[in-house]
Amino acid sequence: MAGSFGHVVANQDAGDYRYIGTRLLENGGDRGEAVEEMYGMIMFLSDGDPERISEARRNALASLQASDARQYGTVTAPLGS
16 A cells, blocks of 8 residues: 555554654545555454444544654644534
8 A cells, every 4th residue: 555554653564653644645545545544443443333433533632642743733633623
């Protein structure tokens, strides 16, 4: 996949999953592929359970804010705003 989860984390091959922003997603196709891959990851990790997905969404912004993601200028407002 040209646009993938690996393009938004530091070094997935070395197990370094720190968020590094979206600058490596060069076009709409790359962004679409990354979203599709992450959707698949969410469904796998949640077993498709709507409650688990909702809980993850509610906690996503807090998780990003607690990480170093703010330095990339992508974590600014509550989800859904």
